[in-house]
Amino acid sequence: MSAWRTNIRLRLDALIHCRAFDRDLEDEIDFHLAMREGKQQGLGLPGDDARYATRRRFGNVTLLKENTREVWTFTFLETLWQDVCYAARTLRKSPAFLAVVVLSLALGIGANSTIFSVLNTVLYRPLPFSRPDRLMTIWESEPARPNSQVQPAIADGADLRKQSHVFEDIALTSFTEPTPLAGEGGAEQARAQFVTPHYFHLMGASPMFGRVFTASEAQDLTRTVVISSPFWKRRFNGDPKVLGKSFKVSGVLSTVVGVMPPSFGSFYGDPLDMWVPIDADSARYPERKGHWLMAIGRLKPGAAQNQAQTEMGVIAHRLEQAWPATNQGVGAKVQPFHDALYGGMGRNLYPLMGAVVCVLLIACVNAANLLQARTETRGAEFAVRASLGAGRRRLMRQLLVESGLLGLAGGALGIALTFAGIRLFRAIAIDFPEAERLNVDIRVLLFTLAVSFATAILVGSAPAFQAARADLNLALREGGAGPRRAPRAAARAMSWQFRRSHWPWSFW
């Protein structure tokens, strides 16, 4: 390992200080020549003869210097650069081929990157809450249906909270609910999330100004509300004196006590106006039948999901005995909050991803066929290069570099198409959660780069092997006709012909 580092460092040194390096090399060789000459003179040869004898023995001094310098250069990189330049030149010479291949690859790659950016947004990005990995959702099963999943009854949720030791806290919350709003500024249908008072604390959120709910605030007739930043701007024009203003929420007079920052919103990024407190211990919910609030718990540090599962099971069993009328046969299930929100979406999105991967594979096969047909017509070129001393590996690399350029060009265009694809996706999937948060981030870019390289290898390897296999003698003798093929290659060429007849369709 350190030998590698020394190697690279020395080479870079030589590259950067190339003049000094050349001078040093000259000095070193000159010193050797002088010493040898001195020795010859010591043996009795006169000056000129000594020099000639030395030179004769030494051979081609320039070649020696060149050979020594070559030891130091990045030969691989230099020849790779030659290949890239040559590939760019040859590709430019057939613009139609270039356009067709790059466009089809770009469509395939762009489709993949678009779907990946959706997956990235909903599945791979952490939730915008503090330590989201510790957040769990607690489900109940319905009596006699152990595999079902429903929100726990509100009174059950309150009991889980009181009896749990594994969770720091458990909050109950609704999703976004349309709620009638009246008062100063006119009546409207507001979007509210009903939460138990400690919800904000559980999610690790604090208000932009004002405060969140206190434990005693969840009362039924006069209420406090916390409003969202967009609602504050829309209804109150961002008035800093909004605290203390009141309006009627579902007919209940409610006072604004706090405004949340813009970063804190609903679970799926859909618009949300306010949070309304709910008292889970209220006398309204003792019958254990209202299953409309989701229970979210935050695991204590060091506690694991399976511990929580065990504990919730025990508590559910206790509730069965205490409330047999409603809870007989009701179990509890703990699931990571992220899965609860997005697990179902993954089941829809992965098949979609599979579909676009197939699209890309088809595009690759088409591009590979085009490239291969081109390779077959280039037999003479490869034969000439080989007879001038190009190794098989170099020829293969040439073709891989060409397909690499094609792949990268396709990837670059594919990124542009991804931006368009995301817009299209937003237009089609209007009510798709998180639509606003869809974008191209570094992960999407890296994904695209990786796909481009994979594409390049898929597209380029068959022609590369073909070029390596080519019989040079035959190719030269037959001029530009290209290498005559083994039966397998002929079959492939036939399939190419077949494809060409279906050309516009076979692309998709």
Add this chain to the structure above:
Amino acid sequence: MKDKKPNTGELLRDTLDMLVLKTLTRGSMHGYAIAEFIEQTTDDVLRVEEGALYPALHRLELRGLVAAEWGVSENNRRARYYRLTAAGRKELGEESAHWNRMAAAVARIMEA
């Protein structure tokens, strides 16, 4: 990157490398002294071509087996001195073991 051991001249190049490393166990030397030492020690049986010696020395330097620095020669000229590194010493041990095995094997055939 490049092949470590190309097919052509493999024996020659590797043997030269080994001889250079072995020579440098006597202390740091410039290229001319290395060539002279090898020739004199073998009574001119082995002649070290300069065309091979300098690329070899620089290759060894790049592989970290020898280190080079400029010094002043016995006749007051600027000369590049080569010194064996720890990695070079280790490589020499391996190569000479390999060489001894090969030589013994060849000898057994020739005496059979």
